Amino acid sequence: MSFSLTDWLVAPAIRLDKGEGLAESLRCLREFNPRFFIVFGGDAEDVLWLHETLETEAGHPIVFAADLERGAGQQFAGLTPLPDAWALGMLGKEACYDAGHRTATEALSAGVPWVFGPVLDLHRIGGDSVSSPIIANRSFGGETQRVIECASAWMHGLADGGAIACAKHFPGHGGCSQDSHIETAVCFEDPEEHLKPYRALLDQIPTIMAGHIEFPLIDDEMRPASRSPILMDILRKDMGYDGVVVTDSLRMTGFGDGPHEELAVEAIHAGCDLLLDPEDPVVLAMSLRHAMDRGDLAKERVEEAVARLEKLTLMALESKADAQRPIVMGAGAKRLLKPLHGGAPGRSRFPRPEIALALASTPDANSFLEDWGVAVLPADTAPPDDIPEAMIILCGAREGHGLPQLPGAWLDAISHNHPVVYTAGAPEAEDLTPANIKGFFLPGISPALLALLFTSDEK
Structure with a gap:
């Protein structure tokens, strides 16, 4: 079978969490010649086996990537x-460094050198x-300097651990009220404040993910950044960035x-190099x-x-996991x-x-709670x-969910019975419960945070 240069530009997804693994990835290898895959879910050992199997079948290096903003355990x-x-x-820069380092060493143990993170959105x-309902607890904060410092520390840890970072979602997803997974996302602000983390950290960022966010003040044709030559020129020409730019998922x-x-x-003509999922x-x-053969896609x-992409592949081949080091979140955890408004x-x-x-919520949060004997109830x-x-309310950034309100029946039941409530998720979730309800707020829905509710010495 003949192959084309354009085969490099397509990165299929392998959804092990949905039972799609070897068969789908082999179909792709039979029909064209992909070099990159994004992997969702699965056991770490199975992911490593799959990577080795695909490289053997392809006869050339295959690079696995994954969304690992909350560590390798987010997926594997x-x-x-x-x-x-x-x-x-x-928690601060030291905790961010440690998190990035552990993410890298564990991702590489599963054969995943390319990490889609950190989020640079405010x-x-x-x-x-x-604010965006899909960013929320995925952001390091609302203050530009905090995002810059924490993302820098996280990427230093990731690089020292041996993996490759991918900052996202250029030029910034934090200033739109929509979730680009399920709707058109439009930011009516000047992008400059959102661009500051990229400008400050550009030399430290090996790859970038372009978001599907429109900035009509910059591109009045209402094209998302992933397809906008004007917005991508800010990155490619004004900032002089020459690393790989991957789109966010094309399914969005x-x-x-x-x-x-x-x-x-x-998207390719605008300046993106890799088309994801x-x-x-x-x-x-x-x-x-066919587009390149016709001249519609410039060779x-x-x-x-x-x-x-060849340079990125070489970087991935040279990725070597550093020795794993303890994660010391410290007593600051x-x-x-944080007490709720009721104390x-x-x-x-x-x-x-x-x-x-x-x-x-997320699958890993639900599984963690069920392992602790907590019944997880749909909304x-x-x-x-x-x-x-006592009960938990899970309300974090989850695609297609927004930041929902507490259903009326539950609001009445909580007001009447006064349980201790632990609210976990987006910063706005702190205000979900009635003002007189006692309990605590947790900033996120990671099992690493939920564990604070079950480990007596952390209390």
Whole structure:
């Protein structure tokens, strides 16, 4: 079978969490010649085996990437879940470095050298601030300098641990009120404040993910950054960035309404080098071949992208895991438990939660709680007749969920029974419960944070 330079530009997804593994990835290798895959879920040993199998089948290096903002345990069973970025921002630069280092060493143990993180988006709250429901606890904070310092420390740790960072979501997803997974995301602000982390850290960032966010003050054609030559020129020309730029998932609504084959060509011409997670990678790969043959996709732009991707492949081949070091979050982790507006339940009273209401949660958080014997209830579940002494409300940044409100039936049940409530998730989730309810707020939904509720010496 003949292959094309354009095959480099397509990065399929392997969704082990949905039972899609070897068969789908081998289909891609039979039909075209991908070099990059993004991996979701699975056991760490299975991911490593799959990587080795695909490299053998392909006869050339394959680079695995993964979303690991909360540590390698965010995706891969058997590895360590780490605190959300918002919590790391509260703990400080040393905790951020340690988290980045552990993420790298464990990701490499699973054959994943390319880490999609950190998030450089600002999440501002209060006043007239506009904030994104999909960023929230994934951000290091709302203050630009805190984001710069914490992201820098995290990337230093990741690099020292041996892995490759991918900062996201350029030019900034924090200033729009929409979730680009399920709707068009528009930021009506000047992007300059959102660009500051990129300008400050550019020399430290080996790769960047372009977000599907529109900035009409800059591009009045209302194209998302991933397809906007104007916005990408800020990165490529004004900042002089020559590293790999990968799009966010092409399956997201924010990428655009038209035929994805045409939108993908726009993204490459705008300055992106790699097209992530298309609906059908084989169809997209074939369409890019034909587009270049017809002259609709500039060959020189493809060659430029491939040259960058070749350099990234060499970086991945040279990635060697550093010796794993202990994670020392320190006694400061205790201060992550912030009393709710109704106050703390008492100096020594930390009843163990028996149920969790999942307004917007993640699979690893749900699994962790179930392992501790906590019943995880979907948001549309009616409250039990007997509300237990303590419960958890999970309300973090989760695609397609926004930042939901507490259902009325649950609000009434909590107001009437007065359980101790642990609210975990986005900063705004602190205000979910009635003002007289006692309990604590946790900044995120990572199992690493939820563990504070079950480990007596942390209390």
